Amino acid sequence: MLSPSARSLPSTALKTTSLPEAVYDALRESIVTMVDRPGALLTESAVAERYGVARPTAKAALQRLVSEGLLSRRAHHAAQVPELSRDDIQDLYSNRVILEEAALRNLAADAVVPVAALAVHRELLEHVRTDDRAALARTDLDFHRQLVLAQHSPRLARMHGLLMGEIELCIGQVQSHQLLRPADVAHQHQGILDAVAAGDSPLAAKLTRAHIEGARDRLLQKYDSESPA
Amino acid sequence: MLSPSARSLPSTALKTTSLPEAVYDALRESIVTMVDRPGALLTESAVAERYGVARPTAKAALQRLVSEGLLSRRAHHAAQVPELSRDDIQDLYSNRVILEEAALRNLAADAVVPVAALAVHRELLEHVRTDDRAALARTDLDFHRQLVLAQHSPRLARMHGLLMGEIELCIGQVQSHQLLRPADVAHQHQGILDAVAAGDSPLAAKLTRAHIEGARDRLLQKYDSESPA
DNA sequence: GGCGACAACATTGTTAGACAAGTGTACGAG
DNA sequence: CTCGTACACTTGTCTAACAATGTTGTCGCC
Numbered sequence: 001m002l003s004p005s006a007r008s009l010p011s012t013a014l015k016t017t018s019l020p021e022a023v024y025d026a027l028r029e030s031i032v033t034m035v036d037r038p039g040a041l042l043t044e045s046a047v048a049e050r051y052g053v054a055r056p057t058a059k060a061a062l063q064r065l066v067s068e069g070l071l072s073r074r075a076h077h078a079a080q081v082p083e084l085s086r087d088d089i090q091d092l093y094s095n096r097v098i099l100e101e102a103a104l105r106n107l108a109a110d111a112v113v114p115v116a117a118l119a120v121h122r123e124l125l126e127h128v129r130t131d132d133r134a135a136l137a138r139t140d141l142d143f144h145r146q147l148v149l150a151q152h153s154p155r156l157a158r159m160h161g162l163l164m165g166e167i168e169l170c171i172g173q174v175q176s177h178q179l180l181r182p183a184d185v186a187h188q189h190q191g192i193l194d195a196v197a198a199g200d201s202p203l204a205a206k207l208t209r210a211h212i213e214g215a216r217d218r219l220l221q222k223y224d225s226e227s228p229a
Numbered sequence: 230m231l232s233p234s235a236r237s238l239p240s241t242a243l244k245t246t247s248l249p250e251a252v253y254d255a256l257r258e259s260i261v262t263m264v265d266r267p268g269a270l271l272t273e274s275a276v277a278e279r280y281g282v283a284r285p286t287a288k289a290a291l292q293r294l295v296s297e298g299l300l301s302r303r304a305h306h307a308a309q310v311p312e313l314s315r316d317d318i319q320d321l322y323s324n325r326v327i328l329e330e331a332a333l334r335n336l337a338a339d340a341v342v343p344v345a346a347l348a349v350h351r352e353l354l355e356h357v358r359t360d361d362r363a364a365l366a367r368t369d370l371d372f373h374r375q376l377v378l379a380q381h382s383p384r385l386a387r388m389h390g391l392l393m394g395e396i397e398l399c400i401g402q403v404q405s406h407q408l409l410r411p412a413d414v415a416h417q418h419q420g421i422l423d424a425v426a427a428g429d430s431p432l433a434a435k436l437t438r439a440h441i442e443g444a445r446d447r448l449l450q451k452y453d454s455e456s457p458a
Numbered sequence: 459g460g461c462g463a464c465a466a467c468a469t470t471g472t473t474a475g476a477c478a479a480g481t482g483t484a485c486g487a488g
Numbered sequence: 489c490t491c492g493t494a495c496a497c498t499t500g501t502c503t504a505a506c507a508a509t510g511t512t513g514t515c516g517c518c
Contacts, residue, residue: 017304019472043498054473056285059499060292067296069384075246076480076499095384098331155298155324155395159388166384248501272469283502288470305470305509 023051023061031070031081032168038083042071046078069166084170086223092167093216097209099160103148104192104204111199114150117143121189128182137177140185141168147192174226176219188214252280252290260299260310261397267312271300275307298395313399315452321396322445326438328389332377333421333433340428343379346372350418357411366406369414370397376421403455405448417443 027047030036048058062079065071071079084092107114120143127136141164148160171177188211195204256276259265277287291308294300300308313321336343349372356365370393377389400406417440424433 045498055499056474057472063289064296067293069387074481076497077482078498091382091384095382095388098327098385102327102331153320153324155320155392156327158298159324159391162388163384274469284470285503286501303510305468306511307469 019053020057020060020064023047023053023057024064026051027061028065028070028165031065032165032172034172036081038081038173040081041078042080043078068162070169082169084166084173086220088166089170089216089219089223092163092170093212093219096160096163096167097212099156099163100144100148100208100212101205103151103156103160104196104208105201107147107150108196108199108201108204111197113193113197114146117146117150117193120146121186121193124189125186128186131182133177133180133182136182136185137171137180140180143189170219174219174222176215176222179218179222184214248282249286249289249293252276252282252287253293255280256290257294257299257394260294261394261401263401265310267310267402269310270307271309272307297391299398311398313395313402315449317395318399318403318445318448318452321392321399322441322448325389325392325396326441328385328392329373329377329437329441330434332380332385332389333425333437334430336376336379337425337428337430337433340426342422342426343375346375346379346422349375350415350422353418354415357415360411362406362409362411365411365414366400366409369409372418399448403448403451405444405451408447408451413443 027036027042036042042062044055044058044062047062048055051058062071062073066073066079069082072082073079082088120139124136124139124143127139145160145164149157151157188207192204192207192211195207256265256271265271271291273284273287273291276291277284280287291300291302295302295308298311301311302308349368353365353368353372356368374389374393378386380386417436421433421436421440424436
């Protein structure tokens with residue numbers, strides 16, 4: 001009784017199946033939430049000590065984060081939380097447009113609104129009502145993920161997931177959710193869902209593009225105002 | 230004298246900077262060239278022994294291949310060369326269309342033909358003349374890679390690279406280059422380049438889609454004739 | 459003869475410790 | 489002031505070992 005394996009590890013609770021994956025999850029979280037600020041150096045030993053694991057385990061987690069673009073690294077040097085440039089933001093969002101526009105075009109062609117996306121949409125409306133900005137930003141990304149997932153294309157989901165990972169980091173670094181206009185987000189999502197339900201592919205694609213480019217512009221604006229170079 | 234570190238490793242020569250990367254390269258090659266047939270099991274120890282490295286080194290190489298979809302794996306089991314299904318082929322190519330169509334649309338918008346792609350195109354014409362099917366298949370993929378690279382978008386290149394890796398495997402498994410019509414490939418590439426030079430985005434996109442879907446259909450046809458289920 | 463429990467095996471998961479090799483830096487010599 | 493060397497730090501790689509897990513095969517029982 002009393003959950004036998006409740007022995008918790010130093011800093012954060014690690015509860016996933018694989019140890020490297022648990023470290024990966026924890027580290028990823030602390031990167032996108034800006035606990036580790038951009039530019040911060042993460043040595044293998046430091047990570048190993050922080051989570052109470054061996055260096056090879058930490059190494060594996062770091063390697064995965066590097067391969068996903070959430071850390072940068074030069075050979076024989078500590079991994080580093082990247083500071084995203086203006087070009088990075090534009091690259092991220094222009095590729096996101098490509099993927100999601102295509103996804104929504106296909107979705108609308110079938111004229112069927114995926115239930116998972118609908119559920120997330122309702123959750124988002126709730127967050128708009130309570131004006132919970134942080135939760136709203138998270139749910140917003142979730143909504144887009146669900147739309148892509150509804151495609152049942154493993155490769156599309158994987159590529160989109162890669163992009164979204166870096167976009168999370170991006171949003172964290174620019175603190176853009178403070179500028180978010182909750183009602184607009186909800187309204188635009190509704191428009192996209194309506195276009196899908198109506199089977200209007202061109203409209204769904206157009207609204208998706210506008211929605212994402214709007215987010216990008218807001219991000220860039222904040223970015224410019226913060227780093228006047 | 231006499232290059233001091235010329236001690237060669239068992240099967241294949243490994244000459245890259247990092248040992249895991251060298252194993253990765255060699256293993257990848259032997260997978261896409263069907264030296265390791267689909268369904269074959271690759272244990273960490275076997276790989277380690279084959280290339281004369283320690284198990285952790287082999288593990289890293291395997292992990293990377295798994296993360297790129299060139300190997301599949303269940304926990305506590307040997308990695309396995311995946312056998313691509315009909316659905317996989319369709320998924321691969323429909324996503325490839327999304328990416329390359331977008332890339333060519335942008336390229337044509339600038340109306341500038343990338344020199345690297347032109348160089349590869351000339352190389353391909355040479356292979357058509359000498360009727361070298363294997364080299365032609367390789368150069369064909371290279372041509373598409375160059376078109377995407379010309380975009381100068383790190384994320385687009387990375388996503389496209391992932392797709393192309395699996396497509397290489399796909400082409401190897403179906404032995405599709407035997408069905409390739411060299412003159413057609415060259416002709417279609419020329420058409421795409423012309424559309425880009427003319428700054429005709431819609432045409433470039435349309436030709437690209439047709440070119441890729443043609444390749445897909447040829448692949449599927451061969452696939453169906455080989456596995457009549 | 460068929461079926462289930464148990465035991466042996468194979469494989470990966472994770473750790474520890476060690477040494478080599480590469481990189482940047484600070485310090486000292488010229 | 490400049491250059492080169494030595495040192496400290498970090499990663500790269502290996503060996504060895506044990507734990508955890510999944511598979512397989514065998515044996516006895518029904």
